[in-house]
Amino acid sequence: MFRKKTMKVICTEKSQILATSLAKALKTTVVDVKYSRFPDGEQYLITGELDDETIIVGSVVDNDSLVQLILLIDACDSSNIQLVLPYMGYARQDKRFRQGEPISARAVAHVLSRGVSEIITVNIHEKEVLNYFDVPARNISLAHDVGSYIKTLNLGNPLILAPDEGALTFAEHVASAGGWDFDYLEKTRLSGVEVKMAPKQLCAAARSVVIVDDIISTGGTISTASSMLYQQGAKDVFAACVHAVLTGGAYVHLMAAGIRSVICTDTIERGCSVISAAESIAAALKKC
Numbered sequence: 001m002f003r004k005k006t007m008k009v010i011c012t013e014k015s016q017i018l019a020t021s022l023a024k025a026l027k028t029t030v031v032d033v034k035y036s037r038f039p040d041g042e043q044y045l046i047t048g049e050l051d052d053e054t055i056i057v058g059s060v061v062d063n064d065s066l067v068q069l070i071l072l073i074d075a076c077d078s079s080n081i082q083l084v085l086p087y088m089g090y091a092r093q094d095k096r097f098r099q100g101e102p103i104s105a106r107a108v109a110h111v112l113s114r115g116v117s118e119i120i121t122v123n124i125h126e127k128e129v130l131n132y133f134d135v136p137a138r139n140i141s142l143a144h145d146v147g148s149y150i151k152t153l154n155l156g157n158p159l160i161l162a163p164d165e166g167a168l169t170f171a172e173h174v175a176s177a178g179g180w181d182f183d184y185l186e187k188t189r190l191s192g193v194e195v196k197m198a199p200k201q202l203c204a205a206a207r208s209v210v211i212v213d214d215i216i217s218t219g220g221t222i223s224t225a226s227s228m229l230y231q232q233g234a235k236d237v238f239a240a241c242v243h244a245v246l247t248g249g250a251y252v253h254l255m256a257a258g259i260r261s262v263i264c265t266d267t268i269e270r271g272c273s274v275i276s277a278a279e280s281i282a283a284a285l286k287k288c
């Protein structure tokens with residue numbers, strides 16, 4: 001007799017909240033996993049009972065998370081695995097910039113492809129990285145989710161700014177949620193030490209501005225831009241991103257630069273994760 005295939009979600013330690021929201025969106029459950037370490041520091045894990053299909057959710061936020069993903073993929077080898085990488089660390093080293101360097105994105109992609117049938121990434125740094133996986137890989141964008149959240153702030157007619165030209169398409173997609181103006185910040189070098197950042201075409205004076213980017217890492221770019229936008233008369237400056245890496249005290253730097261609030265998703269689980277990627281990932285999984 002035909003039996004409908006059953007599916008469960010399982011996750012690494014640093015993606016528990018997103019995985020739980022995703023399971024809820026898919027009307028299924030999260031498999032319990034016990035994580036521990038051997039006396040020499042090596043990681044160990046043991047999963048609860050699996051079903052026919054397993055959705056593994058794990059952001060590569062650090063090396064431990066990467067190892068947990070590798071171990072989880074192996075532990076779930078009795079089922080068909082779809083791997084969700086909400087944030088893929090190492091993706092920014094997507095080329096050999098200098099002789100002797102690894103293409104880290106490729107190395108990680110190869111390792112994570114083994115044993116899985118499909119991979120879904122979220123706002124991956126460069127789409128070309130998808131080609132490094134050895135199995136079909138798709139990327140989804142949360143730009144519209146970011147835009148929908150900005151709508152709830154009732155900022156009137158905010159100016160959505162990309163920190164550079166490369167992020168302009170992302171800014172455009174965010175802005176489309178509210179039909180807002182968008183532009184990118186142009187950098188002009190004034191001297192050996194002085195740089196000016198200002199919107200390429202529009203004027204920030206008297207406006208609420210939201211600087212949007214895929215990643216906020218050190219927050220350096222946005223902090224500098226924020227200070228300059230206030231000098232140009234901006235009313236309020238907000239920062240929004242998908243992946244809040246927030247390394248080296250970035251959040252504090254952003255606040256010190258006058259950022260009103262940092263808006264981010266739960267691809268990396270943070271106190272400021274006000275947007276969940278769960279519904280968009282669930283929709284992508286249902287489209288398979």
Ligand code: R5P
Nearest residue numbers: 213215216217218219220221
């Ligand atoms: C760069 O290519 C990314 O899209 C971000 O613009 C970058 O990671 C932001 O870096 P930071 O927060 O350190 O200025």
